[in-house]
Amino acid sequence: MKLGPQPWLAGKGARAIAAALDVDGGSTRLVGGAVRDSLLGLKVNDIDFATVFEPAEVVARLEGAGLKAVPTGIAHGTITAVANGFYAEVTTLRRDVATDGRHATVAFTADWRADAARRDFTINALYANPVSGEIDDFFGGVDDLAARRVRFIGVALDRIAEDHLRILRFFRFSARFATTIDPDGLAACIARANDLMALSRERVRDELAKLLVTDDPAPTLAVMLDHGILAPVLPEIDRGLIAHLSRVRAGEGAAGVRAGFARRLAALLPVDAALLDDLATRLRLSKVERRRLVLTADRGRSLGEMAYRDGIESAIDRGILSDNKDLPDFIAAWSKPVLPVSGRHLIARGLPPGPEVSRRLGEVEREWIAAGFPADIDPIVSRVLAA
Missing domain, CATH: 3.30.460.10 (Beta Polymerase, domain 2)
Incomplete structure (x- = not known):
């Protein structure tokens, strides 16, 4: 060849x-x-x-x-x-x-x-x-x-002893290139899984991110979790959520967005902001990644409110994780609106200057968001000022 x-x-x-x-x-x-x-x-x-x-x-x-x-x-x-x-x-x-x-x-x-x-x-x-x-x-x-086989050079145990990160690389390359997991490589990774604890969390994060954004990581991750590969460094990942990861992958395709590391990681974890924040610290995630991961725990608001307050990317994360069928149409139509009033408007309507202006403006904004960002905000302002 x-x-x-x-x-x-x-x-x-x-x-x-x-x-x-x-x-x-x-x-x-x-x-x-x-x-x-x-x-x-x-x-x-x-x-x-x-x-x-x-x-x-x-x-x-x-x-x-x-x-x-x-x-x-x-x-x-x-x-x-x-x-x-x-x-x-x-x-x-x-x-x-x-x-x-x-x-x-x-x-x-x-x-x-x-x-x-x-x-x-x-x-x-x-x-x-x-x-x-x-x-x-x-x-x-x-x-x-x-x-379509990923195979260690020589003795797999020796290659892993040289660099423990090769455990994660074996699965990442298998997810990308292999049709099945090489049994000798798998056996060596199982035997040396605890070696992952010696690695810096930055190296673990980098390999995990590359694995999660492969085209279809779910089958490979299922093998890893079934054999305790990730338990030494990421015991929070739930084997029972592998099917959720597959649904998230399908949701990304339906929404026309690229695979997201934080989004796919969240699919495998409990919906718990404190746990997600702790894990983000351990993996040394960037500020952007940490914020996106932790925000995935807050899924109780509308797509519009999430996009307005937290950014469209975060709204997409949570829409996909929640299997929101309206997400593709929402993405196509979304343009961040601008609140059509300010504190000056409220003062002009008779509200005395001071801290109360900020509080009332916040109420107006919350009602405006809940109403779906109407262009005519005067009824909302009148209602808030009359309260």
Whole structure:
């Protein structure tokens, strides 16, 4: 099998980087996801190169060609090459010297097989010359792609001992690429599930987010929960809510919105704001993610009120989680209204200046929202001022 023509290689920047790093001659090769996704006919988004050149030579070659070299991961041999708006990560071939389940100490090498052996799955250890299309496959990754199988390189337990995050990566890649879960990989993940507790919560969050927004994560998550994989780090996730996650996925499709991490996570959790806030803290969620997750516990208001007060994205989250059939029409029609009165209007109507103005204005706004944002707000104002 050969790699097909690469559209990105037609760009001026890509060609300049390829020439500087001797891609045509094979000293630098495309690696990992770009090869995997291209073979599967998927869009290639990120370009990663592996090279025999050590970082200093990579920099010298790029700068010698008038290109930009950014030392984004110099300790592990990674340089980001930039040319005419095109970006590619270039990493020197490596072998592991020491690992502790979280970090690896590496040494540079010129051995392509040694570099492949330190990677996680066979489908991620594919190298290719994007010019000739020649593929280097040391561990059967091409066959695994054809079989839609995600398989650890070598002994699964050893790969997990090197980096505990590979437990979550195994399921994330299985959800995306596999038709069934590899039994050897599953057995190793079950045996080492408690290793997840040693990971930073940021790393757990990142992998969980990527898993949840795959096209259909429910079957894979069901396997994980049935075998206690997530219990060490996320015991709150409820196996009984897997069907709810599937309904949320369907609701996203009906509403025409992209998969949402916070929304799908909420589908698997009890409707409890305090619990959601605590979990958001543990997972080190961003302020935006935390707010959206916690707000999913408040589902008792109208779509309009939620959108007006909390933003359309949050209203969409709760509409989907509540299986609101009106949501697609609501999204199409929604435009945030502006309250057509202010405190000055109330004062002009005879209300004395002071704290009472703010209180009455709040009452007007609440009634206006409850009435569906009518353009004629005068009856509401009159009623509030007469109270």
